[in-house]
Amino acid sequence: MERRVTEENKYKQTSLREKSKFYPRHMLSKEIEAFDQIITSEIRKEEKKPKRNRPSNLSKEENVALKECDTKELIVKPADKGGGIVILNKERYETEALRLLGDQNVYKILRGDPTVKITNQFFSYLDKGRELDILKEEEHLYLKVKYPRIPVFYYLPKIHKNRANPPGRPIVSGIGSISSRVSEYVDHLLQPVVIQTPSYIKDTMSRLKELEKIIWKHDLILATCDVNSLYTIILHQLGCEAVEHFLKELGKFEEDQIEYLVEGIKLILENNYFWYGGQYYLQLTGMAMGTRFAPSYANLFMLYWEHQMVWAGHGWGQHL
Template sequence: MEKMKIGKKNNLSKKEREALDELREDDSITIKPADKGGGIVILNTERYEEESLKILNDPETYIKLRKDPTEDVVAKFHQYLDEGEMAGILNDKEHKYLKILHPQRPTFYHLPKVHKDPVNPPGRPIISGIDSISSRVSEYIDKILQPIVLKTKYHLKDTLSAIQELEKISWQEDYILVTCDVKSLYSNIPHKEGMESIKRHLEGETDIPPEQKDFTLEGIKLILENNYFSFNKEFYLQKKGTAMGTRFAPSFANLYMSTWEEKITENKEDNIILYLRYIDDILMIWKGGEEDLVTFLNQLNTKDPNIKLESTWNRNTIDYLDLTIFSEGNKLYTKTYFKKVDTNSYIHRDSCHLRRWLEGIPKSQYLRIKRNCSKESDFNIQTDRLKTQFLEKGYEESRLESTKNEIALMDRKECLKYKNKINESL
């Protein structure tokens, strides 16, 4: 039987393809995803590059290099990995995977923070290091650090973890809801202090051999000190902090914050009813007056010159991650928080994805609303909003109603449980 030839079908019309090509060739504009909200931002390229250079001209964080350092950096990483294999720390399979022979050069770009300023948005710096010389070493190190992060006292895994903790709270009149955002955490962690924090956490891990601990620390040092990238054919080195984009950055930041938290929560057990943190986003419940809270928050900003907090508080309601948290009586309730800059970025039903996968999108979002909403009335309001968004994207109303009714009948307690996942090895 002859093999059937299956032709490729483009799901864009000829006019759409021509318009897309025209946009790609237009050097006067730069198109990037928004930092938050899921939208697309079209910027004047001159303005985009001005903001990029404003970020890169910070002498405390970046330094401009005279030449492309790729060859020297590759040699350092290859030597590090070869020595790891010779010492028996890496097996042959790991060594071959981690040693990239033809790496890509990391590149710099920034995401426009339109939620801060929609006209002249500041940028969130990102280093794209896909297939760079450090990318797989960073992945290897992250697999070692992640289990340690999960054991730290105040680490918050995700929204579900936050809801589980909030469900335990018996609310009182003298409690205050507090959120804090750590300003530019990734780029503000000093290499020396960050390394000391990692070393301290590794010392408590009895199941990690001493030689692997040393190898891990050496790898982190190598990544931090050789965090170079290109922008507009120029090369730069980030000399402070870690790049947003490298795999181990969240674990590095989490463990640094964990060390800081051990100092700031001392002797405050009577005031801090709840303290949780998702990387650089902190949630607290404070017992006492606002004056004492302000004094405490001001003290936090003096504990470490590299950690500065932007704080918000309210006795009744506050937004945290994708939750709006509010009190009624002696209970805390939650519902989904929709940012003002959120856009309808759901994939259109006519997209050339698998039909089963597309139909699963509304269900996953209805489940999210079911999980986040303590009250049925909020679930109904927010699922109506979702329905409108999915109708705009071509989904069938009857299927949406059927999915909503299916989720509505579920016991919410089942949505507040984690499903077991099998961890994949490197």
Template sequence: MKVLNKGLKFAPTKKIDKFGVFVDLQKFKRSLCLKKYFLKDPVTRQVLGENDGWRHTELKKKSHFYPKHLISKEITTFETMVLDEMEKIQPMRSQNLTKEEKEALKELAEDTTITIKPADKGGGIVILNREDYDEESLRILNDRDVYQRIPYNPTEEIKKKFDKYIQKGENNEFLNEKETDYLTVKYPKIPVFYHLPKVHKNLNKPPGRPIVSGIDSISSKVAEYLDHLLQPIVRKIPSYLKDTGDIIRSLNTITWEENFLLVTCDVRSLYTNIPHNRGCEAIKTMLLEDGEIKKEQIDYIVEGIALIL
């Protein structure tokens, strides 16, 4: 296992991606047309949740609206000029890497006996033996208190539960039409498990920080919706700290005294150690005390959290 310096940089390729440039041009043309369109016909924005009494979000599917009738001669001329100039450019050979360095990178990319991951902390790059990485993966996944082996793919079964939950939200008007459309995942991806090596704890045989990447999974959109509702309320909690900068600003407001102690603490496996029922109860209590969201919608939010968990 090796850790590479976080300052290591690889030379960018000088070869032009003609297709990529063409795609970017089309996006730029659409952006210009949209600006022209909305200057002529401004969008009237409304305060969310004002009409039906329920708390809503701004979540909606990305629009594909393209007023092509607003493509002018100037835009077309600009596109032609860029494409013509691109054809004249000759790709340059990169001189940033030596021949030996290029061969080393190629060898690393083709080596199936290793895996390359970012370090859990510090920003370094870690090269691990594939056997060691797989061994740590199995150690994490074989913890039966956290993970459960299942004999089949439950995707369709879980999808039906989320579809039913979303339909319930629409029927009770907790969700508006745009939210319902956004939250419905028609073709969900199965979440991917991997882990990041904690080289700050053990350099020779680092334990892994397990991560389940749920991008575009069944629960990803509902989780995003609930996060939008909860974040404004979480910020009101006295113990809330946004980031390191927020901590420093808070400390600057304190008049330090001789008997003060600056203490930090860490919880091992924090999220897996929170009992689901107690966590849901805590969130419900917090939402009721805040009073910004009606009780019926609070019950719906807590139901969604339990479903995700």
């Protein structure tokens, strides 16, 4: 089929492509091969040594503690905040995981593995993007995950809320999953939009610099607000509506590419499946904390709220 001709640079495209496997021949030498053989030999020698002779990064007390407990019954996870390490009893960990997954408004148990069906949907979506010339050939090849991994559920303990019985923050590890690279593609296109918004703050230092510009008066109050479980409460329709709204407001995307991006977001959101404890689950609302485009998506959703509740009448587009 003859591909239709499109205008140069009509669509916003990315630099995503498979990593090159090219290795310059002039980099190959007998010296490099000899070095490789020496290192490989040393590694094998270390592997053959008894474990008791290997160096340890644990103290004597820590080693004793590990020997006295059944490590198969322990779950080790990083804390949700603060950078600490949390060691939980396996039974307690699973109880909290099942409590989270038991919310039928958010999660649904599937009868079987939906990987093949969902893979076909993503491949059809990507083929459509290539046919429309929205995707370059390099992007098209990169975004197709030929041997996808099944996403896995876990959670991070919120010990800042309860040290004895910490609630969990649900995470879906989707590295290598069928949606992982499409999520990366969407994020590459949404990030520049988020960065240009008037309320965007890069990090703590950026926030401090902004505060320095303010002339404080006696009647000013510094206040913050927080959204409870933001990632899981965003309705698919509202989230996609927010993204579509700001992509159109920006005026730098073609109409058909906006439709294509929103279609891709819906595809990710509606097929957010994962495995835990011998069961396949589907997340019904919100998005998985762990997917690449989640922060950009959540930021645009919150901006949509700000646009209606805070910036109404100011016209955010004039800040871009």
